[in-house]
Amino acid sequence: MAAVLDQPLEKLTTGDRISIYQPEQAGLIYPELPTFATHAEHRQHLKERLVAACRAFALQGFDYGFAGHLTVRDPEFPDLYWTNPMCVHFSQVKVSNLILADHEGKVVEGQYAINRAGFVLHAAVHEAHPDIVAMCHAHTTYGTAFAALGKPLDPISQDAAAFYEDHVVIKSEAGQVAVEKKAGPKVADWFKGVKAAIHQNHGLLTASRHSIESAAFWFIALERCCQQQLMVEATGSKPVFVSPERSRYSREHVGSEYIGWLHFQPIWDQLVKTQPDMFD
Template sequence: MAEALEHPARPTAPTSRRSVSIYQPTQEGLVFPTEPEFATFAEERLHRKQRLVAACRAFAIEGFDYGFAGHLTVRDPEFPELYWTNPMAIHFAQVNLSNLILVDHTGRVVEGAYAVNRAGFVLHAAVHEAHPDIVAMCHAHTVYGTAFASLGRPLEPISQDAAAFFEDHVVIRSEAGQVAVEEKAGMKVADWFKGVKAAIHQNHGLLTASRHSIEAAAFWFIALERCCRQQLMVEATGSKPVLVSPERSRYSREHVGSEYIGWLHFQSIWDHLTRSQPDMFD
């Protein structure tokens, strides 16, 4: 347990993975999260699995559970054709290291005792296989994201938070409203994830993908759900919101909408969860 609770995300990040951010302190000697580096695949695998569990627990806190619906995945660092995911029919709040499963692109469980969610396999496996650069992906049947998805349109830049998704998300209309249990449905959805971090699947809900980390994918999912809620609240007033201009939206997206910023946001969630839910690492 003590080994699992260590915080390996404090060493100096390798130059190749570091993203420049206006939030990184210029003053030396201050405590600030840094991206980790790994000596072995085993170290990186443990790191990814721990953060996957934490992302599931964060989804539980946010109330993103809906029966067995919802799946989060992260690619294995040594065997990129395999990915780790939460087990079928286990509540987000009960996901831990010991019940994660390792799955291939055909939906075969190669490690772990639990079954894989068929819909999760169809969507996530298709995206992971079609886009080797995508490291992690998140989907859940949330209240506001699902409601907003029924409108079949993108988010508007009504705030700095929403501007983080400006020109960085798509609306997918393929297979809208139909449960994705056939592999051809997954392939139709996968095509849309070129160069964006999020998608609104019409009549279905929200999906996020990250080329950086499971932490980034999870945080941007939480943020996207929040933005959908805010836009629905604004529209419920009957008044037309003042939109952030395209130029300012792009500026905000660049500085507060990057993969690195998503990872950085998640660090406070990680620290909170490691202290409040140590059973994550059972």
């Protein structure tokens, strides 16, 4: 059997490109980041993508009663954020029933009530971190189960390596429903420079400084990675970890905010074709 050589990784150069995945060849069909002429145009875009993220969560089976909240900061009024309405299934969220709220939990636009737990956590993160534009949380099966272990995700795959040194385990307020305002800042403090958190005895949270699409995709990815690690651990065998060097390499090239946005684009296209009522 031939020896496996673990050679040092070469630094990939992207030139003027955001990612190595952007084609060097001109004229090919490839998703491009949007630009906006007005705040209104930008706002409509964000609302549509927020709805799509909710619909994507529905397709993934992330619903659990009224639990689960996704938010995105308004482009014109950064102290306000858009979120899904209370007690509306992810599959029924649409542009017309979104609500706009402030950091105190007051609904300033929309007819539905706000999810208090969502307001306590998300508003605190948005207020404490002006660079964070979007956040996602849901009570998922595997993420909640993994959160009971109170430990970080292991780099057992390329997918898991996308979260290497880019997520935290939050033990503050573990297992206690976040309905008191004091709980929010305790969680918000942990979101400095990371895109994801495992809240012990609670579940998963993701935050993005790029887009709601990125926050939504990395939530979907984190849930999947939790499922995979639980499956591997159930075998009783110790998995082989991706080395720290290769984990950081993978995180750099397949774990960025931009890559999260890019991963969401086929999800968006599929939803546009199959669920046009989300624009109602």
